Amino acid sequence: MIDVIIIGGGIAGLETACTLHTQGIESxxxxxxxEIGGKLTQWDSxxxxxxxAKELVETYKDEIQKHTITVYVNTKVIAIKKQNDGTFEIFxxxxxxxxxxxxxxxxxxxxxxxxxxxxxxxxxxxxxxxxADLEHMFATKKELKAPSGRTLERVAFIHCVGSRDxxxxxxxxxxxxxxTGVKQAIKIRQMLPETHVFNFYMDLRMYGLGFEEMYREAxxxxxxxxxxxxxxxxxxxxxxxxxxxxxxxLAARPVRMQVDMVVLLVGxxxxxxxxxxxxxxxxxxxAAQFIVPQDIHYSSGITSAEGVFVxxxxxxxxxxxxxxxxxxSTALAVSNFLMPIQNE
Amino acid sequence: MNKFGxxxxxxxxxxxxxxxxxxxxxxxxxxxxxASCISCGSCTATCSAANLTYFNIRRLNVQIRLGEFExxxxxxxxxxxxxxxxxxxPRGINTRNVIMLIKRGLTTLEIxx
Amino acid sequence: xxxxxxxxxxxxxWNSYQKEIANDNLYYARSCIRQNFFPASxxxxxxxxxxxxGKNVFDDPNHTTCTGIGYHADVVLFDTIQTVIxxxxxxxxxxxxxxxAISCVTSFGLYTEVLHTxxxxxxxxxxxxxxxxxxxxxxxxxxxSIAHTSxxxxxxxxxxxQKAQHTLINKHTGKPLxxxxxxxxxxxxMFPSKGVGGAEFPQVLAGMIESWGGEVVDYPERRHCCGFxxxxxxxxxxxxxxxxxSKKKFESMEVYKPDFILTNCPGCSMFMDKWQYTIAEIDxxxxxxxxxxxxxxxxxxxxxxxxGYNPWxxxxxxxxxxxESLLDKMGISYDPHLKYxxxxxxxxxxxxxxxxxxxx
Numbered sequence: 028m029i030d031v032i033i034i035g036g037g038i039a040g041l042e043t044a045c046t047l048h049t050q051g052i053e054s055x056x057x058x059x060x061x062e063i064g065g066k067l068t069q070w071d072s073x074x075x076x077x078x079x080a081k082e083l084v085e086t087y088k089d090e091i092q093k094h095t096i097t098v099y100v101n102t103k104v105i106a107i108k109k110q111n112d113g114t115f116e117i118f119x120x121x122x123x124x125x126x127x128x129x130x131x132x133x134x135x136x137x138x139x140x141x142x143x144x145x146x147x148x149x150x151x152x153x154x155x156x157x158x159a160d161l162e163h164m165f166a167t168k169k170e171l172k173a174p175s176g177r178t179l180e181r182v183a184f185i186h187c188v189g190s191r192d193x194x195x196x197x198x199x200x201x202x203x204x205x206x207t208g209v210k211q212a213i214k215i216r217q218m219l220p221e222t223h224v225f226n227f228y229m230d231l232r233m234y235g236l237g238f239e240e241m242y243r244e245a246x247x248x249x250x251x252x253x254x255x256x257x258x259x260x261x262x263x264x265x266x267x268x269x270x271x272x273x274x275x276x277l278a279a280r281p282v283r284m285q286v287d288m289v290v291l292l293v294g295x296x297x298x299x300x301x302x303x304x305x306x307x308x309x310x311x312x313x314a315a316q317f318i319v320p321q322d323i324h325y326s327s328g329i330t331s332a333e334g335v336f337v338x339x340x341x342x343x344x345x346x347x348x349x350x351x352x353x354x355x356s357t358a359l360a361v362s363n364f365l366m367p368i369q370n371e
Numbered sequence: 372m373n374k375f376g377x378x379x380x381x382x383x384x385x386x387x388x389x390x391x392x393x394x395x396x397x398x399x400x401x402x403x404x405x406a407s408c409i410s411c412g413s414c415t416a417t418c419s420a421a422n423l424t425y426f427n428i429r430r431l432n433v434q435i436r437l438g439e440f441e442x443x444x445x446x447x448x449x450x451x452x453x454x455x456x457x458x459x460x461p462r463g464i465n466t467r468n469v470i471m472l473i474k475r476g477l478t479t480l481e482i483x484x
Numbered sequence: 485x486x487x488x489x490x491x492x493x494x495x496x497x498w499n500s501y502q503k504e505i506a507n508d509n510l511y512y513a514r515s516c517i518r519q520n521f522f523p524a525s526x527x528x529x530x531x532x533x534x535x536x537x538g539k540n541v542f543d544d545p546n547h548t549t550c551t552g553i554g555y556h557a558d559v560v561l562f563d564t565i566q567t568v569i570x571x572x573x574x575x576x577x578x579x580x581x582x583x584x585a586i587s588c589v590t591s592f593g594l595y596t597e598v599l600h601t602x603x604x605x606x607x608x609x610x611x612x613x614x615x616x617x618x619x620x621x622x623x624x625x626x627x628x629s630i631a632h633t634s635x636x637x638x639x640x641x642x643x644x645x646q647k648a649q650h651t652l653i654n655k656h657t658g659k660p661l662x663x664x665x666x667x668x669x670x671x672x673x674m675f676p677s678k679g680v681g682g683a684e685f686p687q688v689l690a691g692m693i694e695s696w697g698g699e700v701v702d703y704p705e706r707r708h709c710c711g712f713x714x715x716x717x718x719x720x721x722x723x724x725x726x727x728x729x730s731k732k733k734f735e736s737m738e739v740y741k742p743d744f745i746l747t748n749c750p751g752c753s754m755f756m757d758k759w760q761y762t763i764a765e766i767d768x769x770x771x772x773x774x775x776x777x778x779x780x781x782x783x784x785x786x787x788x789x790x791x792g793y794n795p796w797x798x799x800x801x802x803x804x805x806x807x808e809s810l811l812d813k814m815g816i817s818y819d820p821h822l823k824y825x826x827x828x829x830x831x832x833x834x835x836x837x838x839x840x841x842x843x844x
Contacts, residue, residue, distance in 0.1 A: 145682065145683075145684035145685065146684045151685070243407050243462070246406045246407045246408075247403055247404065247406050247407045250399070250406060252436070255410070260684075260707060262702065262703070262704040262705075262706060262707075263702060263704070264703075264704055265703070265739045265740055270704040275385060275433065275437065277410050277430070277433045278385065278430075278433045278434070278437055278439075280383055280384070280385050280437070281383065281384045281385065282384065282385045282387065283384050283385070283386050283387065284387040285387065285388060373765070373766055374765070375720075375723070375762060375765070375766065376720050376721060376723075377720060377721060377722070377723040377724035377727070378724045378766055379724055379727060379728045379731055379763065379766060379767065380724050380725055380728040382728075382732070
């Protein structure tokens with residue numbers, strides 16, 4: 028019987044495990060992928076500091092080794108069964124059954140599948156890409172070009188793809204796409220100073236530490252142009268450029284613009300496993316399948332089921348900054364829960 | 372009117388392929404703060420001219436970017452250069468300099484209208 | 485470099501939008517205007533289904549307009565149009581049929597809207613049953629399925645391809661003919677799940693074109709409305725607004741040099757054909773390289789050509805833009821002397837050729 032089993036080896040799970048270890052509590056991480064680090068392994072750089080994302084992943088890998096925390100990779104959780112004595116049995120893609128006193132759900136998020144916004148032509152027009160694809164290009168390509176090989180004279184970013192959108196069933200704001208758009212726009216301007224960059228937005232939500240400063244820098248220092256209006260459709264022109272339609276709402280006139288590449292700022296969705304986990308240990312999750320904490324202000328790491336905790340973006344879209352802080356607070360909540368048991 | 376009693380309409384769509392960007396480049400080059408406008412409208416709210424005329428200093432930013440030079444030309448002289456807009460601007464844009472640059476740009480640059 | 489919609493079919497993004505299309509034992513709902521503008525189209529639909537493919541389709545003389553033009557022009561109330569449509573369901577029920585094939589996109593949109601309304605507001609359905617009974621003593625069952633007739637041809641496209649006498653291959657170059665497909669707005673924009681391929685990448689006409697050897701042009705204003713808009717074109721002074729919508733489309737498709745335009749909506753077929761003449765008269769501009777305009781075909785006319793019917797029996801001479809350029813590319817032989825003769829061989833009056841849109 029282990030004290031804590033953490034479901035998910037992204038930064039939320041890793042940070043929870045490390046903090047618990049510092050508190051003298053042993054935990055075990057179950058990760059469905061073949062390596063730890065979660066979505067961060069696919070990212071190139073982090074706002075607002077522009078630091079390399081891999082560097083943070085490496086830091087966590089070192090920490091996990093230092094704290095001698097056991098991680099089971101390639102291990103997908105299928106069901107959780109609560110025992111009569113209040114402990115848990117966890118069934119996974121492996122043969123063995125894991126037993127734990129408490130569970131921390133750190134299942135993370137999945138990236139919105141941009142194909143669902145059919146009018147943007149993702150996976151139809153090669154030069155329509157997502158912000159995640161662009162991160163991958165930043166990380167792997169020396170020279171930045173459109174996927175078809177076009178030189179980038181003009182690039183458009185579309186904000187709120189898959190977020191704040193009744194049509195795809197996501198009413199919530201993914202919060203990080205705005206600043207990601209600003210970060211990526213700046214990066215393109217830095218790599219290709221001749222390229223014109225336009226960001227089509229509905230509202231710009233620069234809520235986090237240093238975000239507003241990045242936005243202003245994008246405008247003033249890097250000449251990124253922000254157009255208030257949601258793009259309604261994208262089509263390919265005869266020359267292989269992309270034509271997009273929007274309204275410049277501040278001018279109250281429709282706009283047609285041809286660009287060489289469109290970047291869709293895709294939002295965050297709850298992973299499918301949240302509802303499976305939620306049902307099997309009877310915890311509350313919302314319509315968007317994010318896990319609902321017991322008290323959003325006071326105990327945001329505790330779920331409605333006793334002994335089950337939640338860490339990171341399983342509750343909502345969160346930045347790396349917010350995720351790490353949340354993971355630490357969840358670890359404290361777990362430790363507070365286990366202390367009386369251990370003192371008995 | 373022709374024999375049909377109707378004719379084709381001019382497009383209201385802003386076509387980015389045909390916009391003359393000389394004026395915006397000229398202003399941003401000489402007054403970089405202009406690029407940081409967030410269209411909050413506090414300048415227009417306080418503007419003496421906006422109270423009595425169609426002059427709208429907030430909209431100038433959009434109009435310049437979209438090449439609506441005729442309207443700018445018609446309205447620009449309504450500005451009394453009182454400077455109240457500079458006092459309220461949350462981005463600290465030197466709006467008086469912007470007005471002067473627009474006036475100079477419209478007369479000195481060869482702008483496609 | 486010319487880019488085409490092949491990339492789209494490669495991804496098959498439209499595959500998630502499929503619907504059950506009945507193509508036998510159909511009750512046929514005609515359009516009120518198609519027989520005037522494209523006189524052979526509806527006849528060809530019946531002929532092809534009944535005679536070529538051996539299907540049972542009932543063309544009911546008691547069937548009327550759905551009153552859609554009046555509805556969309558604000559002169560027919562929703563209750564009225566629901567009752568008219570209920571009467572058509574009653575006629576279908578009396579004929580012992582359960583599936584409807586609807587010739588007009590406006591009607592198809594309205595039938596869909598009415599069924600949708602009744603599904604969500606059953607009390608409306610009861611009210612309309614009452615109205616219809618009081619007015620006509622008729623009762624009705626809801627159809628098991630409704631399809632637009634272009635859906636029906638789409639579902640039979642491979643059967644038609646097997647019987648094809650002509651394909652959509654340019655006989656002179658050996659290359660696929662390039663087609664612009666234009667879908668009526670009310671086919672899938674109101675209820676995307678009711679159209680083959682959905683609203684953004686509708687496949688109903690593209691599927692026919694590709695099955696018969698052609699290539700679909702994906703141009704930037706593909707989804708733009710033709711400008712029909714009912715009340716907007718009914719008043720003469722407003723027609724410039726209507727026409728300018730079609731013009732936007734022509735300007736966008738021009739660079740792709742399409743060989744023809746294929747439509748599935750009565751208004752779109754009419755406007756995209758006739759506005760080419762009007763624009764040519766007003767602006768002196770045509771959107772092909774030869775001053776002849778881009779031929780506009782209904783899907784029944786195209787089916788007829790593919791199956792080897794005489795273009796004059798298909799009524800192509802009744803179009804504003806003449807189709808000889810397309811017939812030549814498809815390798816279809818025709819007798820120019822018989823273009824304006826009736827079925828007995830008597831000469832009919834020949835239309836005057838306009839100044840800017842050359843008639844062959």
